[in-house]
Amino acid sequence: MSSLSSARGFTLFETLVATGILVTTLAGVAQLFVLGSHLTRQAGVSGTALIAAQQRLELLRGQAFTYDPSGLTVTDPALEPSPESSLSEDLDPYVDWLDADGELTDDADEAVLSRRWRITSLGTTTPDAIAIEVCVFRFDAGAPDACLATVRTRQP
DSSP states (O other): OOOSSOTTSOOHHHHHHHHHHHHHHHHHHHHHHHHHHHHHHHHHHHHHHHHHHHHHHHHHHTSOEEEOTTSOEEEOGGGSOOOGGGGTSOOTTSEEEEOTTSOEESOTTTOSEEEEEEEEEOOSSOTTEEEEEEEEEETTOSSEEEEEEEEEEOBO
16 A cells, blocks of 8 residues: 655645745744844934933033032022923923934924923922933933933032
């Protein structure tokens, strides 16, 4: 009696099943490459946003917030309290625009990122302390890509 299997190679059905498995696997791998590329781009933008937020925070922390030799308070105008909405909308002078590399640009239409900051007094109980918050937003996203905050106290 003759056998149905061929000793010379694969049957057409076995070849079709193997090809189907191969195509399905390759489609999954291709999708992983696309997802990896998207996440890499997103991580690059988030890194740029974080660096931009850190730069503005450090610039604001470096401004004068101290006492003069006679004991009077000295506060740089950049550290005056800002409106509550300065993190949620573009309010001059509490906003600037950045290109894809995180560099300042004067034209909001060319910008990829919006950097906003808010200065808040910590109240009447601690008048010599302020909170500085900086957030960086992509124009196509509602949530910030990076937010940093710090508290600054007046030092003699």
